[in-house]
Amino acid sequence: MKIEELKFDANGLIAAVVQDAATREVLTVAYMNEESLGKSLETRETWFYSRSRQELWRKGATSGNTQKIVEIKYDCDGDALVVLVKPAGPACHTGAVSCFSENLLERSTEQLASQHFSESPLENNSGQLASLSDYAVMLELEKTISEREQEMPEGAYTTYLFEKGVDKILKKVGEEASEVIIAAKNRDPEELKWEAADLLYHLMVLLQEQKLPLKEVLSVLNKRKNPSAEE
The missing domain is CATH 3.10.20.810 (Phosphoribosyl-AMP cyclohydrolase)
Structure with a gap:
């Protein structure tokens, strides 16, 4: 046409x-x-x-x-x-990745982040697939880690990691990966979900230290899912 x-x-x-x-x-x-x-x-x-x-x-x-x-x-x-x-950057003039950042039906990203990272245990969703709203916490976490690196608030654990540098961050990624392996070998789903969360957090700190957006990693996964997708 x-x-x-x-x-x-x-x-x-x-x-x-x-x-x-x-x-x-x-x-x-x-x-x-x-x-x-x-x-x-x-x-x-x-x-x-x-x-x-x-x-x-x-x-x-x-x-x-x-x-x-x-x-x-x-x-x-x-x-x-x-x-x-x-x-090549945010689409929205507010600095958000998308202009569609609010959801009338779901709870806000901040509420989701609070639910997922609170000290109380998560509800047992065994057998249920995650929805798109569940992944919002990853975007919020990436934003928070980026802000920590820029502002370096005193006493924050993320600040400590950035101050110690890449070697410390790599060490923590390795340690958390080992903990995930142990939890999996022990067939302990409760332990595994917490160790997996720790691993994801430290991996995202590493991505931020390397200035590699999570979006780039998702892009690789998308290409693997659809190899014929245009570069």
Whole structure:
């Protein structure tokens, strides 16, 4: 289909749903006109049309948080687009990864984090698969670890790890991996879940120390799941 064959609305606009090509997370919803869509196809970066300013704008022009286009799909009616991108930073002007960070049905990310990392035991969810909301705690943890490295609050364990450096962090990753192995060999699910949580935490501290976003690791998993996915 050619651009001129798409169904733009009365104002000459078409809705564009922007998704992370690796995680498929919806990052934002914006609008394009024929010119901005043409620029997006030409430059392989997202260009949109601002309805409030009535002008074209390139994502990341001022913030540096550009979006490299992997694929642009149109729906069966030709009146909406899905733009798969590789983001170079947060999509939202608030600094959040996605503009869709709040959930009307689920508890907030902070409540989830409190539930998962409280001192009281977790409820027994044996046999149940985790939902997307359960993984929100990983994003919150990554954000918290990043803030700890920047602010280095006195007395925080994460601060201690960053102060000691990569050798200490690597040692802890090794120790926690050993604890996971022991718990698994002991067939102790209660012990295993706590040791696994400790291992994940220290691994994420290591990723932060190495300046490797968790998103990059998820991207590798996504590629392994779908080897034919475009680079």
